Each structure stands twice: as structure tokens, then as C-alpha cells.
Amino acid sequence: MTLHQEVASGPDSIGATPPVVELQSVTKTFGTVRAVRGVTLRIDPGQVYGLLGPNGAGKTTLMRILVGLVRSDAGTVQVLGRPPGDPRTLRSIGALIESPAFVPHLSGRVNLQVLARARGLPDAEVVRVLRAVDLDGAADRRVTGYSLGMRQRLGVAGALLGDPSLLILDEPTNGLDPEGTASMRSLIRDLAGSATVLLSSHLLGEIQHVCDRVVVLDKGAVVAEDSVSALLSRSGSRSVIVRARPMDLAEKVLKSNDAWSKAVRAGDAGDPHVRLELDGDGVPGLVRALVEAGVEIHEVRRERRSLEDVFFALTGDHSAGSGT
Amino acid sequence: MRNALASEALLLRRRLAPFVVGCTWIVLVVGFGFGVPYIVYATLDPAKTADRAALLEMLLPSAAHTTAVGSYPMFGGAIMLILGVLVTGAEYRWGTWPARLSQGPGRAQVVIAKVLVGAAAVVVIAAAALAASMVTSVVIASVEGRPLTWPAVSAVAASLGVAVFISVAWLSLGAALGVIFRGVGTALAVGLVWTLGLENALSGLAGVVPALEPVRVILLGPTSGSLVAALGVPSLSEGGAVGVAAYVSGPVACAVLLAYTAAGIAVATVLIRRRDIT
Ligand SMILES: Nc1ncnc2c1ncn2[C@@H]1O[C@H](COP(=O)(O)OP(=O)(O)OP(=O)(O)O)[C@@H](O)[C@H]1O
Ligand SMILES: [Mg+2]
Numbered sequence: 001m002t003l004h005q006e007v008a009s010g011p012d013s014i015g016a017t018p019p020v021v022e023l024q025s026v027t028k029t030f031g032t033v034r035a036v037r038g039v040t041l042r043i044d045p046g047q048v049y050g051l052l053g054p055n056g057a058g059k060t061t062l063m064r065i066l067v068g069l070v071r072s073d074a075g076t077v078q079v080l081g082r083p084p085g086d087p088r089t090l091r092s093i094g095a096l097i098e099s100p101a102f103v104p105h106l107s108g109r110v111n112l113q114v115l116a117r118a119r120g121l122p123d124a125e126v127v128r129v130l131r132a133v134d135l136d137g138a139a140d141r142r143v144t145g146y147s148l149g150m151r152q153r154l155g156v157a158g159a160l161l162g163d164p165s166l167l168i169l170d171e172p173t174n175g176l177d178p179e180g181t182a183s184m185r186s187l188i189r190d191l192a193g194s195a196t197v198l199l200s201s202h203l204l205g206e207i208q209h210v211c212d213r214v215v216v217l218d219k220g221a222v223v224a225e226d227s228v229s230a231l232l233s234r235s236g237s238r239s240v241i242v243r244a245r246p247m248d249l250a251e252k253v254l255k256s257n258d259a260w261s262k263a264v265r266a267g268d269a270g271d272p273h274v275r276l277e278l279d280g281d282g283v284p285g286l287v288r289a290l291v292e293a294g295v296e297i298h299e300v301r302r303e304r305r306s307l308e309d310v311f312f313a314l315t316g317d318h319s320a321g322s323g324t
Numbered sequence: 325m326r327n328a329l330a331s332e333a334l335l336l337r338r339r340l341a342p343f344v345v346g347c348t349w350i351v352l353v354v355g356f357g358f359g360v361p362y363i364v365y366a367t368l369d370p371a372k373t374a375d376r377a378a379l380l381e382m383l384l385p386s387a388a389h390t391t392a393v394g395s396y397p398m399f400g401g402a403i404m405l406i407l408g409v410l411v412t413g414a415e416y417r418w419g420t421w422p423a424r425l426s427q428g429p430g431r432a433q434v435v436i437a438k439v440l441v442g443a444a445a446v447v448v449i450a451a452a453a454l455a456a457s458m459v460t461s462v463v464i465a466s467v468e469g470r471p472l473t474w475p476a477v478s479a480v481a482a483s484l485g486v487a488v489f490i491s492v493a494w495l496s497l498g499a500a501l502g503v504i505f506r507g508v509g510t511a512l513a514v515g516l517v518w519t520l521g522l523e524n525a526l527s528g529l530a531g532v533v534p535a536l537e538p539v540r541v542i543l544l545g546p547t548s549g550s551l552v553a554a555l556g557v558p559s560l561s562e563g564g565a566v567g568v569a570a571y572v573s574g575p576v577a578c579a580v581l582l583a584y585t586a587a588g589i590a591v592a593t594v595l596i597r598r599r600d601i602t
Contacts, residue, residue, distance in 0.1 A: 030600075064422075064600075064601075064602065067422075067426045068426070069422050069425065069426060069600065069601040069602065070600040070601070070602060071600065087428050087429065087430055088428075090426055090427060090428045091427070091428040093426070095426055097422060099419075100423075101418055101419035101420045101422070101423060102418065102420065102423075103335070103338075103339070103414075103418055103420060104418060105340065106338050106339075110334070110338050113334060114331050114334050114335045114338075115331070115423060115427055117327060117330040117331035117334055118327050118328060118330075118331035118424070118427035118428060118429055118434075119327065119427050119428050120326075120327045120330075120428070158423065
């Protein structure tokens, strides 16, 4: 919070709020693997950003670059108005990157105290964050004995230390039970406004509910950056689903017309249907043609796309599905 | 830097490593510095009066501090090297470097804080080992019915100082190895084989091949032994401990040990600063 104000009153801000993160053509190569290629991105304060992408898309690498753990090969990176990894910047960032790691034979509380000391924070702050993730009951047990979800909560607690103005969470709901996922969601929503949140997840429904904006990475490059609503309306509006009997006849009718020839058979034997791209004023003509051919129409409906469909459309990844 | 030190101090205090290493060392010093020699003394042919007297002399309070410091050039150093490896290498094993290096303190600060806190632990361990040696020698003196003659405080302080000086050099080397090999296992193996094996072999060879003698100047073990010898502690050939021998002068030994300390810290720092932390 304070940092935003500080940055906002800085010399290089004229009018508009300066971005929290600004990336210009950022590239990172590990050996022969180009993990991040030419990413240009601007993250504005107070919003929740979702970072999406298939496995290996470069999400974690991008987050590491923002925290200064990994240095980019090319391009410029500014985080909270400074280069990444700057000590003053780091104190304003809370990060949980990949799986949380702790000293196994120490308690959750001591692990957080070690981090808090490094930030110059009192132990009271540790008590606060432990309560925020609902872990105060297990705080004095050794981390070795924690369940996956408890570790994840401890990791999030660590990221919350010192009320950071930028929160970077890499798959924070990984391993959380439904209740934990829900409380994580409300936690993140509560933080939005006072903090900027960059959140990666493979749970697209999660992202759809929690995030204001979404960045989609594929093979290290940004393939989309938009508000959730814009993304959803962008590519979902033209898909129409037709359920009819007999299906083969319906398909034949559709294929005979150039406008509908891209129709594809979808669904399984129990629920066969056809999906095609069609503008709104094309629907009556389609229905008429089918009826005239003697096809019985059960349903014609415009498909409401989920973020998942948009995601697959953008990343061209139909096989993998959502992993973890 | 204050934050980094506070954080690392809390971490090391809560860790098992310094306690295990410290206790092991105390047991080794008492056992091999005093226990074994005392058994030898007790079982030695009573006819060899001179040998027995010399041996007992080393185990009494007046010489306890020199006997204690005499065990550093080889075994104490190796123990401190293990502590150094654990200080940096364990963070790789736990995967905690990313968290450690993203809290605010710069990477160099974190590494230096780790070594400094490790050095503080070394001071405590060396002091505890000295105290245990003193107590053991008092027990031996009373069993043997010898009067308690105390060494000069300055002599005790000097031997503690030398013990710490040697230990910190080995600790720093260990810390560097932990970073170089990104973990504990390989770093320990390389460190111990190098210092206990390779260095001793080289130093032994130098005893036979005079052309190799200058090599001893840059070896950690022989220079540690030389510094202890400079304190007036008897060398192995004079009935003292293994590894104690005046290969080089005291000041040269000091300089070499300092160089090891500086190089260890520098290598660890440079590597941690340059690498991607993943
Ligand atoms: N330290 C590293 N050394 C070598 N290659 C790496 C390293 N870190 C990441 N990579 C490679 O960079 C690419 C991007 O990895 P990254 O972890 O950023 O993907 P991700 O989007 O987080 O994937 P996931 O969804 O599986 O977490 C991958 O091909 C990965 O193999
Ligand atoms: Mg990842």
C-alpha cells in the first residue's frame, strides 16, 4: 500500500497510476529451452491477475523473474518501479513459487519466524498470518508432519508476511480441500484492492471466479491478456450446439451447405450433437433447412463458453486437459 | 544485514546441526585427546617412567588447553567443515533457498550472515570443548592425586583463539563446498576426502620428496597444524597430537587460514549471487 503511494508520487508518474509490474520483451533460456520468449506485460495495481498456461508454458519462470530468483536474458523488468530482486522491492512482495519448501524438522511457526526476521518483522506478524490461513492450531507441529494442504497454507502464510503490496502465488490451491480452496478464494478477494495479486492455477474455474484479468502463456509467450469477461465473450459467442435426430441426416444437411460445412460431431453415443460456428442471424436458416430435410430438432443453443474453452482455443492444447 | 543475521541466527539455533556437531566434537576431544591417552598411560609398562610422566603431563590442567587445541588441525577442522557444509548445503536439500533469498536481504548478505552465524556457533563449540577438556583434566589430576596447577589465562585464551581461527577457515571451506555441489552429500564427501585424504597424502609425500614441500604452505591441514605448533604445542614427533607440525611459521599459517576463510566466503557468495535460484 504505502509503496504504491510512494511510487505514485515519484517523479516519473504523470497522472495515471504506474504499473506494479512492467515487462518489455523479456526472454529467458535454460540451456536450449526457451522458457520465456519476448513477454511484454503490464500489471496494474489493485487487481487480481490470473496466469494461465499448459505445463511448461513458463508461468513459474515468469514469477521467478519477478522475484529476482531467475534473471532474464533479454528485455527489461520493473517491479514496483525497481529492478527485480532489489531488497526494497522484495520486502513489498510476498511470493509462493512452486511447492512451498520449509525446514522439515522445525515447526511451521519457527519456519515463518525465520522468514519474518529476515524482513525485520515481529513475531506478532507470524501469529497474524498463521491465523489468516487457519493454521494456528498446527503451528507448533513440525512441518514434516504436515499434510500437503497444510504445507500449502503455510506457504501462503509466508507470502502474506508483512502485508506485501504484490502477492505472487504459484498454484496456491494445489492440495487444498474444497473448504481450503474456498477460503483461499475469499482471502485473495479480500486482498484485492489493497494488494495486487498474480495468481497461477490450472483450475480454470478458480481463475474465472477470482481474477479480474487473465494472462495466458503458451510456450513462453503471452497469447492473451484481457479481462475475464472480455476473454469469455471474445471467442465464445459464435459456437452453436445442435441436438437433433437422426444425427446422421442432420450432419449430412449441414455438410451440404458451405456456410455450415465446418460443423463437427461432438459428444458421445449417449448424447450426440453437432457443434458449429454460426452468427446469430444464421440460426433460423439452419433450423429451417433441418426441418425441411425431416430432421427432428431437440435443441439449438448458443454455447456459453467457459474459460477452459477459451484456454484450449488459445493454447491449442486439447489433449492435456487441466493437469494438477 | 541486521535482519539477515537475526534470521540466520534463529535458524541455526533451532537446527539440530550445531548441537550434533558440537556434542560430537566435545566427545571426540575428551575421548581421543584425554580418554585414550589416559588408558595408554594407565596400561603402559610402569618401568617406562619418563614416557608415563610425559604422557600424564599432557593430560593435567596445566596443559589441557594445548592438548585440546592440538586436536583441531585434523579432526576439529573436519568437524567444522561438516558444520559449514550443513549451513549452506542443507538449504538445497530442503529447497529453501528461494524463500531465503526473496525476503529482502541481498544474496551476499544472506550468505555472509550464514557464515558469520556459523562462526559464532564455532566459538561456542570451541569454548565448550575447551571447558570439557579442563574438567576432564581436573578429574584426571584428582584421580592421579596431582596438584591442580592452572595455566595462564592468556595461554588459554590464545589456544581458544587459534582453535576458533582454524575452525572458521574449515567452516568457510565447507560452506563454499555446500554451495558448489548444491547439497550436503557430495560436498561432505569431497571436503573430507580432500582434507583428510588428499592433503595428508600430499603432505606425507612432501616429507619424502623435498621438492613437494612448498605445497604444504597452501594446504589447510598442514597450515592449521603449523599454527597450533606455533603456540608451543608439541608436534606428533614430540609426542603431541596427529597433524601438529611446524611446516610453516605462525604468521604464514595465519595468513593462509585467513585466505581460506576469505576465499570460502567469496566463492559461496559469488556463486549464490550469479546463479538462478530454482
Ligand atoms: N531451472 C531450470 N532448468 C532448466 N529448464 C528449466 C528450469 N526451469 C524451468 N525450465 C524449463 O522452462 C520451461 C518452463 O517451465 P516453468 O516451470 O516456468 O513452466 P510452468 O508454466 O510453471 O509449468 P507448470 O504448469 O508445469 O508448473 C519448461 O520447459 C521447463 O522445463
Ligand atoms: Mg509452474
